[in-house]
Every structure is written in structure tokens, then in C-alpha cells.
Amino acid sequence: MSAAADAPKSGFAMPRARAVKLTRWAIIAGAALFLEIYGRFFADPAFMQPVSAVLKALIHPILSDPRILQALGLTIFEIGAAYGLSIVFGSLIGVAIGSANLPRKSLYPVILLLYAIPQVSLMPLVVLIFGLGPAAKIFFGFSHGIFPIIVNTVSGMRNSNELFLRAAGSMGASRAQIIRHVLFPNMVPSFFVGLRLAMTLTLLGVILAELYVSTGGIGYFTRLYAESYNPAPLFALTGVLAAIALAFNGLVRIAERRLTPGLRAAPAVKTPKGNNPEGTAL
Amino acid sequence: MTDVSQSPSAAAAPAITIRGVTQRFGDAGSSQSVLALDNVSLEVARGEFVCLLGPSGCGKSTLLNIVGGLIRPSQGEVTVSGRRVDGAPRPDEIAFVFQESTLFPWYTVIENFRIALKFQRVPKAEWDDRAMAALRAVGMAGFSGHYPNQLSVGMRQRVNMARGICVKTGILLMDEPFAALDEQTRMVLGEDLSILLAETGKTIVFVTHSLAEAVFLSDRIVVMTARPGSIKTIIDVGEPHPRSPDFMLEPRFGELRNELYALLRDEIRKTMASQRDPAAARGGA
Numbered sequence: 001m002s003a004a005a006d007a008p009k010s011g012f013a014m015p016r017a018r019a020v021k022l023t024r025w026a027i028i029a030g031a032a033l034f035l036e037i038y039g040r041f042f043a044d045p046a047f048m049q050p051v052s053a054v055l056k057a058l059i060h061p062i063l064s065d066p067r068i069l070q071a072l073g074l075t076i077f078e079i080g081a082a083y084g085l086s087i088v089f090g091s092l093i094g095v096a097i098g099s100a101n102l103p104r105k106s107l108y109p110v111i112l113l114l115y116a117i118p119q120v121s122l123m124p125l126v127v128l129i130f131g132l133g134p135a136a137k138i139f140f141g142f143s144h145g146i147f148p149i150i151v152n153t154v155s156g157m158r159n160s161n162e163l164f165l166r167a168a169g170s171m172g173a174s175r176a177q178i179i180r181h182v183l184f185p186n187m188v189p190s191f192f193v194g195l196r197l198a199m200t201l202t203l204l205g206v207i208l209a210e211l212y213v214s215t216g217g218i219g220y221f222t223r224l225y226a227e228s229y230n231p232a233p234l235f236a237l238t239g240v241l242a243a244i245a246l247a248f249n250g251l252v253r254i255a256e257r258r259l260t261p262g263l264r265a266a267p268a269v270k271t272p273k274g275n276n277p278e279g280t281a282l
Numbered sequence: 283m284t285d286v287s288q289s290p291s292a293a294a295a296p297a298i299t300i301r302g303v304t305q306r307f308g309d310a311g312s313s314q315s316v317l318a319l320d321n322v323s324l325e326v327a328r329g330e331f332v333c334l335l336g337p338s339g340c341g342k343s344t345l346l347n348i349v350g351g352l353i354r355p356s357q358g359e360v361t362v363s364g365r366r367v368d369g370a371p372r373p374d375e376i377a378f379v380f381q382e383s384t385l386f387p388w389y390t391v392i393e394n395f396r397i398a399l400k401f402q403r404v405p406k407a408e409w410d411d412r413a414m415a416a417l418r419a420v421g422m423a424g425f426s427g428h429y430p431n432q433l434s435v436g437m438r439q440r441v442n443m444a445r446g447i448c449v450k451t452g453i454l455l456m457d458e459p460f461a462a463l464d465e466q467t468r469m470v471l472g473e474d475l476s477i478l479l480a481e482t483g484k485t486i487v488f489v490t491h492s493l494a495e496a497v498f499l500s501d502r503i504v505v506m507t508a509r510p511g512s513i514k515t516i517i518d519v520g521e522p523h524p525r526s527p528d529f530m531l532e533p534r535f536g537e538l539r540n541e542l543y544a545l546l547r548d549e550i551r552k553t554m555a556s557q558r559d560p561a562a563a564r565g566g567a
Contacts, residue, residue, distance in 0.1 A: 129465025167384035
């Protein structure tokens with residue numbers, strides 16, 4: 001309610017940052033309150049439990065059971081490994097395909113076709129090949145994550161402005177210099193779009209595999225809680241997975257901010273004394 | 283870097299010689315084939331400012347790209363400072379300023395200068411002094427740490443022009459550098475350019491659509507015909523650089539402008555007619 005009081009009078013003015021934050025927290029608090037009341041008084045506890053019960057389940061058993069913590073640690077390791085492999089191979093393949101016409105014209109359509117395959121249908125095969133351990137999960141995360149990185153690396157290299165290439169050429173840049181100073185920097189924003197998409201898909205791949213192979217790890221516990229009609233720890237576990245995803249995304253964002261030139265904090269526009277930059281006398 | 287102007291024989295020789303240049307895009311005889319330039323010959327003296335003026339599509343930019351070594355001509359040859367240009371850029375002799383700013387958006391203004399000087403193999407110790415001198419010359423020294431997209435279009439093109447001037451080439455090829463700017467900014471940048479040129483003594487070939495710009499800046503104006511482009515006539519302006527804006531108020535300025543317009547009008551009509559009926563135009567040619 002205080003958020004509304006903070007909002008500026010004019011309907012068209014930009015809301016203040018504080019008003020935005022307050023409104024957001026008010027909505028979250030309102031939703032939590034609603035779920036708490038609904039879960040406590042109206043819902044079937046076999047399917048839904050109030051927020052307080054979920055928070056309690058988060059502390060116990062989720063964050064206090066060493067088996068669950070171990071399973072979460074394993075999941076984080078699998079996501080990290082799958083993501084790392086996706087980045088290494090995705091960018092290598094992407095650069096290889098994007099840097100010459102022959103592979104781009106011959107191989108790229110095949111990659112796009114593979115990208116379109118709903119990989120879930122191959123899950124049983126992956127488990128047959130890689131077994132029930134982390135290898136299958138890492139592979140599945142990797143096979144999901146690699147495609148957006150390839151696709152965005154290739155498109156980033158393709159979108160090199162012809163004008164920049166011509167300018168660099170006219171200034172006498174060597175082939176290596178053009179790659180280093182024109183093609184790569186031009187590719188970076190698109191590459192990071194790929195990295196963020198890949199993060200989401202890697203996570204999806206690993207979790208899907210976890211759920212399918214439910215003899216251990218997170219999948220075992222989600223099945224355990226679901227089948228024993230105990231939704232509170234299930235929600236809490238889902239929340240932890242979401243937090244892991246957010247943490248990985250945060251890392252990507254930090255890397256992006258550091259590595260994307262032109263997005264870095266820029267100096268304020270200031271006019272030095274005795275200098276009239278925008279124009280001489282008109 | 284050879285300073286050719288030191289030797290008396292080279293000083294007398296033209297900076298750029300274009301001999302019988304013909305440019306055809308696509309295979310001769312095919313229906314897609316376009317004859318862009320037809321037997322163009324021109325000499326540009328050292329330190330001269332020459333404008334290429336003509337209807338759009340007449341091959342002005344193509345000619346500029348051929349001189350700069352970005353395109354290899356179908357026939358004929360271009361020599362720059364006595365050496366033949368054969369479809370390979372000559373960064374030690376020739377700098378380009380393109381219509382749009384070619385400042386790399388991922389580098390700051392000063393980094394853009396450094397990278398240009400690096401590409402041109404200028405010793406590292408000179409980079410910043412040269413860059414700042416060029417930026418001061420166009421009144422942009424306070425913006426060396428900015429990224430191009432933090433500058434207005436006019437400021438960006440000002441920096442772009444400064445980058446073309448700061449490199450150590452004797453020849454500057456400018457392809458409609460002010461086309462994207464509003465008229466007031468163009469005039470101001472034109473004045474700046476006239477002053478800078480008088481100071482640096484560079485040879486400039488400048489492509490433009492603007493009659494006023496051509497008269498204000500040029501020593502000679504090369505008027506080209508509609509496609510296939512050839513030289514219709516060459517007009518001498520004969521006014522020393524640097525030129526003050528007062529030149530635009532002189533009767534001679536208006537007369538030259540009108541003369542250019544009369545010359546171009548026919549060519550523009552021809553272009554429009556051929557666009558309306560391409561088959562007839564080809565048959566007639």
C-alpha cells in the first residue's frame with residue numbers, strides 16, 4: 001500500500017526505483033499470504049501445504065539431511081560440468097562453422113536440424129549408453145546446452161557489419177587482426193545470449209535426466225516426496241533448484257558485464273572548459 | 283613510410299592517376315550485367331581537393347573504391363604515387379572515410395584511434411599524441427573515453443573524420459562522409475574540413491550529392507554522367523583554402539552551383555528514364 005503512496009502523481013512519469021521495489025515486494029508478500037491462508041485452511045495437504053510448512057521443510061529435511069545435500073552438490077557438479085563442456089565445444093564448433101563459408105553452408109543446416117529434435121525422446125537411450133551415474137546427466141545437460149551456443153556464435157560471426165570489415169581492411173588490418181579486433185568483439189553480445197539460453201537448457205537437461213533416473217540424487221527425493229503425498233519438501237527442493245539456476249545465471253551476467261565492451265560503465269558526459277565539442281559557432 | 287613529397291620529381295607527379303578505368307559487374311553479355319564505369323581517366327594533383335559529383339548510381343563510390351584498392355577494375359589502371367593499385371588496399375598511402383561512421387562500437391573513441399594506428403603499423407609511442415591532436419582539431423578531445431554510441435551522429439562522424447585525418451596517409455578518400463548529417467552540421471563540418479586540409483595538405487577525393495558541398499570544398503569538381511558513369515566535365519572552383527563561410531555568399535558560389543545543377547539535371551532525367559524502362563535504356567546504349 002505504501003508503494004502506491006510513493007508513486008509519482010503523473011501517470012506518465014517514470015516510477016521511482018523505490019516505488020518499483022516496494023510494489024514488487026508487496027506483490028510477493030501478497031502472494032505468500034494468499035498461499036499461506038489457502039494452504040492452511042482450504043487445500044488438501046496431500047497436494048499443497050502452506051508457505052510456512054514449505055519453509056520449515058526447507059530447513060528440515062532439505063538443508064539438514066546430508067543425503068539431500070550430497071544429491072544437491074552432485075546436481076550442481078553435473079550442471080557445472082555439462083555447462084563447461086557446452087561452452088568449450090559450442091564455441092569451438094561455432095567459431096569453426098562461422099569462420100568459413102563451406103562449413104557454414106554444409107554443416108550449419110544439419111546442426112539446426114539436430115537442435116530441433118526433442119531430445120527427451122532419446123532419454124532412455126542416453127541412460128542405456130551412459131548408465132545411471134552422473135555421466136548420463138552431464139551428457140544430457142551438455143547435449144541441450146551446446147546448441148544455443150553454436151547457433152548464437154555462428155550468427156554473431158555472420159552478422160559482422162560489412163562496413164567494419166571494409167574499414168579495417170582499408171586501414172591495413174591483417175586477417176588475424178580482423179578476427180581479433182572486429183569479428184570477435186562483434187560476436188560477444190550474441191555469444192552471451194547463447195550462454196544464457198544454454199544455462200537454462202543445461203539445467204533443464206540435467207534435471208530431466210535426474211528425474212528420469214530416480215534411483216539416487218535429486219530425482220530420488222522428488223519421487224519420494226511426490227509419491228508419499230508430502231508436497232512441502234518437494235516445493236522446498238524445487239525452490240533450491242531454482243536458486244541454483246539463479247546463481248548460475250548471476251555468474252553469466254557478471255561475466256557478460258565484464259566482457260562486453262561498450263556496456264561497461266561509461267564516463268559521464270562532461271564538457272571540459274574552453275572546449276566546445278558539439279559544434280563550432282553556427 | 284616514404285615521404286614522396288620530398289623528392290622533386292615525385293612532387294610534380296600527380297598523387298592519383300586513373301587511366302581508362304572501366305568497371306563491369308556481372309559477366310559481359312548476361313542480362314544481369316551492369317556497366318558501372320565506362321573508360322574514366324583523371325589525374326589528381328598532390329594536395330588537391332577533388333569532388334566526384336553525379337546522379338545516384340553513376341559509379342562515384344565504385345570509382346572511389348577502385349582508387350582505394352577495395353575493388354579491382356575490369357579494365358584500366360590506377361596508380362597512386364607512381365605505384366599501381368591492383369585491388370589491394372594501400373593503408374600507408376590512402377585512408378578512407380565512409381558515409382556511415384566506421385568507429386568500432388566496442389572500443390572507446392581513443393581506443394578506436396589506437397586500433398587504427400595499430401592496423402597501420404604506426405609505432406605505439408605515437409598513438410595517443412596523434413589521436414589527441416586529431417581529436418582536439420575537431421573539438422572532441424573531451425570525449426576520448428566515450429563509446430561511439432554515447433555520442434550524437436554528428437559527433438561520431440566528426441570523430442570518424444578525425445580518425446581518417448590522424449593517420450599518416452597523404453591521400454584521403456571520403457565517400458559521402460556528411461550524407462547522414464543534417465544540413466547545419468554538414469556545413470560546420472565542411473568548414474572544419476576546409477581548415478584541416480589547408481593545414482595538413484592532404485590530397486582528397488570526395489564523393490557527394492550536395493552541390494553546395496561540392497562548390498564549397500573542392501578545387502575541382504568532376505561531374506559524372508548517368509550510368510555507365512563517365513566524366514561529363516570538370517569545373518575549376520579556383521578559391522584558396524581555408525574557405526570562410528562568406529564564400530557561400532559570393533555571386534560566384536551561386537553561379538557555380540547553378541552551372542552544376544544545369545549539368546546534372548539532364549543526367550538525373552536520363553537515370554530516371556532508364557529506371558522507368560530499363561530494357562529501352564539498354565537497347566539505346
